[in-house]
Amino acid sequence: MIKYVQEQQLFHLMTPNTSYVMALADGEWLGHLYYGPKLDDTTGMENAFRLNEFPFSPKVNERDKVRFMQGFPFEYSFYGTGDYRESCLGAENAHGQRGVELTYRSHSVIAGKVVPEGLPHTRGCEDCCDTLDLLMADDVLGLDVHLLYTVYKDLDVIVKSVRVVNRGEGPCTLTRVLSGQLNADPDSAEVLTLHGSWGRERTITRQRLETGSVSAESLRGVSSAEDSPFLAVLSEGTTQTTGDVWGMSLIYSGNFLAKAQIDQIGQLRCVIGIHPEYFAWPLAPGESFQSPEAALVYSDEGLGKMTRTYHDLYRNHLIEKRWLTQDRPVLVNNWEATMMNFNTDVLIGFARSAKEAGIDMLVMDDGWFGHRDDDTSSLGDWFVDEHKLEGGLKRLVDEVNAMGLKFGLWVEPEMVCEDSELFRAHPDWRFSLQGRKPGALRQQYVLDITRPEVWDGVYSQIKAVLSSANIAYVKWDMNRYLTDVGSLEREPSCQGQLLHRYVLAVYRMQAQLLKDFPDLLLENCSSGGARFDAGMLFYSPQIWTSDDTDAIERLSIQEGTALVFPVSTMGAHVSVVPNQQTGRVVPFNTRAKVAMAGTFGYEMDIRNMDPEEKAQIPGQVAQFRKIHPVNREGDYYRIASFRENHTYDCWMVVKKDRSLAYMTYVQVLAQPNRPGVRVRMQGLDPDAMYEVTCDYDGAMAARNGESSIGPQTTRSLGCFNGGTLMKAGIIVPRVRGDYQALLYEVTKTEG
Ligand code: GLA
Numbered sequence: 001m002i003k004y005v006q007e008q009q010l011f012h013l014m015t016p017n018t019s020y021v022m023a024l025a026d027g028e029w030l031g032h033l034y035y036g037p038k039l040d041d042t043t044g045m046e047n048a049f050r051l052n053e054f055p056f057s058p059k060v061n062e063r064d065k066v067r068f069m070q071g072f073p074f075e076y077s078f079y080g081t082g083d084y085r086e087s088c089l090g091a092e093n094a095h096g097q098r099g100v101e102l103t104y105r106s107h108s109v110i111a112g113k114v115v116p117e118g119l120p121h122t123r124g125c126e127d128c129c130d131t132l133d134l135l136m137a138d139d140v141l142g143l144d145v146h147l148l149y150t151v152y153k154d155l156d157v158i159v160k161s162v163r164v165v166n167r168g169e170g171p172c173t174l175t176r177v178l179s180g181q182l183n184a185d186p187d188s189a190e191v192l193t194l195h196g197s198w199g200r201e202r203t204i205t206r207q208r209l210e211t212g213s214v215s216a217e218s219l220r221g222v223s224s225a226e227d228s229p230f231l232a233v234l235s236e237g238t239t240q241t242t243g244d245v246w247g248m249s250l251i252y253s254g255n256f257l258a259k260a261q262i263d264q265i266g267q268l269r270c271v272i273g274i275h276p277e278y279f280a281w282p283l284a285p286g287e288s289f290q291s292p293e294a295a296l297v298y299s300d301e302g303l304g305k306m307t308r309t310y311h312d313l314y315r316n317h318l319i320e321k322r323w324l325t326q327d328r329p330v331l332v333n334n335w336e337a338t339m340m341n342f343n344t345d346v347l348i349g350f351a352r353s354a355k356e357a358g359i360d361m362l363v364m365d366d367g368w369f370g371h372r373d374d375d376t377s378s379l380g381d382w383f384v385d386e387h388k389l390e391g392g393l394k395r396l397v398d399e400v401n402a403m404g405l406k407f408g409l410w411v412e413p414e415m416v417c418e419d420s421e422l423f424r425a426h427p428d429w430r431f432s433l434q435g436r437k438p439g440a441l442r443q444q445y446v447l448d449i450t451r452p453e454v455w456d457g458v459y460s461q462i463k464a465v466l467s468s469a470n471i472a473y474v475k476w477d478m479n480r481y482l483t484d485v486g487s488l489e490r491e492p493s494c495q496g497q498l499l500h501r502y503v504l505a506v507y508r509m510q511a512q513l514l515k516d517f518p519d520l521l522l523e524n525c526s527s528g529g530a531r532f533d534a535g536m537l538f539y540s541p542q543i544w545t546s547d548d549t550d551a552i553e554r555l556s557i558q559e560g561t562a563l564v565f566p567v568s569t570m571g572a573h574v575s576v577v578p579n580q581q582t583g584r585v586v587p588f589n590t591r592a593k594v595a596m597a598g599t600f601g602y603e604m605d606i607r608n609m610d611p612e613e614k615a616q617i618p619g620q621v622a623q624f625r626k627i628h629p630v631n632r633e634g635d636y637y638r639i640a641s642f643r644e645n646h647t648y649d650c651w652m653v654v655k656k657d658r659s660l661a662y663m664t665y666v667q668v669l670a671q672p673n674r675p676g677v678r679v680r681m682q683g684l685d686p687d688a689m690y691e692v693t694c695d696y697d698g699a700m701a702a703r704n705g706e707s708s709i710g711p712q713t714t715r716s717l718g719c720f721n722g723g724t725l726m727k728a729g730i731i732v733p734r735v736r737g738d739y740q741a742l743l744y745e746v747t748k749t750e751g
Pocket of ligand 1 (some may be wrong): 335477479525526527544547649
């Protein structure tokens with residue numbers, strides 16, 4: 001609900017449990033007053049602007065206007081006229097001079113959402129949200145700035161974006177347009193970011209913020225493995241269940257900046273949006289620029305509640321609706337098993353074994369096109385290598401389909417290798433800087449798909465290959481960061497648009513793909529999880545989380561990823577041991593239990609597996625099929641973190657109606673003389689009775705001295721009251737051996 005209080009010139013945005021308050025100072029400066037637990041009444045709140053204190057407002061004290069600009073808690077800040085903190089809007093006039101001053105003009109409330117054209121966005125009907133369009137302006141530059149706030153009625157979320165319109169007579173250049181700002185006011189703050197690298201994506205990083213600033217950012221052209229477009233401010237000591245949390249998540253897949261900063265008078269400002277570095281957007285009269293959306297969440301019940309709010313937002317209002325209820329196929333992918341060394345017979349062998357094991361889909365990874373036997377060639381040539389796939393793609397797919405399996409395909413449309421027909425025909429299609437040979441990475445270069453002929457040239461090939469056979473799934477990869485971002489055909493003044501235009505071109509291509517193939521399941525990927533962001537989720541309901549498939553490494557990668565992104569979006573597969581990235585040997589059962597936390601599949605040569613392990617696959621698939629709907633639609637609770645306790649990891653998913661839950665416990669390190677661990681569940685109905693069963697791995701039992709059971713068994717622990725399970729918890733038995741996983745099923749009993 002959006003309320004305007006005329007006497008106070010105050011805007012009160014209300015979600016079920018939160019209030020977001022802004023007001024005008026002197027009738028023109030838009031300031032931020034509050035974001036926190038819901039308020040019943042806002043009377044007197046504008047006192048917090050301290051307008052009765054020196055330096056007063058410019059109307060009272062024009063002599064010290066700049067002092068006012070330095071300290072006023074602007075709702076949407078601007079650069080060049082006295083606010084020296086990290087600001088949201090910057091612009092350069094036709095004389096090359098920089099400076100903006102935004103004041104209030106008008107506002108209106110729209111039922112439903114304003115859709116940002118060409119960008120991924122949250123969705124919302126007239127019944128589920130309202131949007132406040134707050135018009136600010138700079139008359140000297142001739143800029144109208146629409147601050148858009150979508151307020152959801154059933155979710156504690158506010159989605160912000162900004163549209164800048166040049167209604168003046170001359171051109172100007174936008175030098176920064178961030179999506180929004182958050183002015184939190186904790187007594188003492190910590191900042192949480194999801195920092196990482198290739199193979200260690202989205203590791204939760206917390207640091208105390210006393211002075212200065214902390215940021216997460218990418219200048220790599222994609223959201224990156226190194227930082228995620230997310231930042232949260234926490235009151236000190238926040239846990240999963242206690243403390244104040246303010247989260248900002250950007251729905252964008254390119255360069256970004258998320259920054260928290262304490263200013264000179266102790267106020268905390270956070271901004272998030274497209275990274276202003278190397279961004280310059282000329283805006284001719286009549287043109288407009290739309291920023292990506294940022295989703296803000298406040299929780300007064302710790303990180304867990306923030307997580308569940310983001311999960312609900314992204315599942316219900318961002319990802320294509322059908323994926324909330326539609327099952328994802330269990331797949332086998334040939335990459336780790338064969339790399340590029342395969343042919344039709346090998347893949348048919350995979351499909352046959354997959355069918356026996358109850359798997360739904362075969363995915364053919366990199367190496368099927370051009371003459372690609374290694375990474376030196378063929379990106380850009382999206383036609384089948386008939387030497388490998390004798391008889392073509394259709395023959396293979398038809399044969400796989402005839403076995404009752406779906407078929408999926410890997411592509412990397414944004415790239416080109418020098419050794420390719422595409423490059424030989426169009427050497428000028430890659431990004432490059434005048435007079436400089438672009439740098440290769442993994443022997444490949446980035447195509448300038450911002451140019452229509454390049455976009456068409458690539459997309460027409462992809463469309464043709466997908467039309468040639470029955471392809472149910474596409475893994476869209478992107479295996480290098482951007483360098484040499486120059487477009488030979490663009491005006492010098494437009495080069496600063498390229499990084500954003502590139503992202504828009506990717507979005508347009510994925511949108512077109514889904515339009516042309518509406519039943520397709522798209523999984524994004526970028527050297528593992530380097531483009532795992534809310535922008536990509538708009539197009540693909542799942543994203544490959546990391547090339548690190550080691551189940552123990554995955555604990556922290558998946559914990560960090562699931563802090564913001566729904567668990568049903570995390571691509572996760574069982575792979576061989578010793579693990580290809582770490583050399584670690586983790587039991588098959590544990591590898592499966594960890595992969596079941598996301599989408600599920602196998603990334604190994606299932607033709608030549610240990611027969612005992614192979615025999616376990618149908619059971620694992622059946623187990624995943626039980627957990628999957630709860631993962632997909634239910635609530636996620638982080639119970640314990642190996643990252644923090646250095647011993648074990650534990651998480652839970654609970655059906656929305658609280659009738660069924662699954663809790664996964666992974667003992668990472670065994671310790672001597674240690675009793676069973678007490679684990680308190682979460683999210684259950686405190687008044688209901690639940691039966692708790694535990695899935696127990698036979699090998700684990702044998703190590704505990706119980707040799708008589710088979711490879712997998714289920715034990716009932718009996719019935720418990722939900723409140724008791726949450727307050728007193730259960731004792732997870734001590735298990736001998738490292739890397740052991742236990743899965744608990746918690747089912748509400750009748751009556
Ligand atoms: C990336 C992906 C892998 C695989 C390879 C193929 O690294 O993350 O899963 O598809 O590319 O080259």
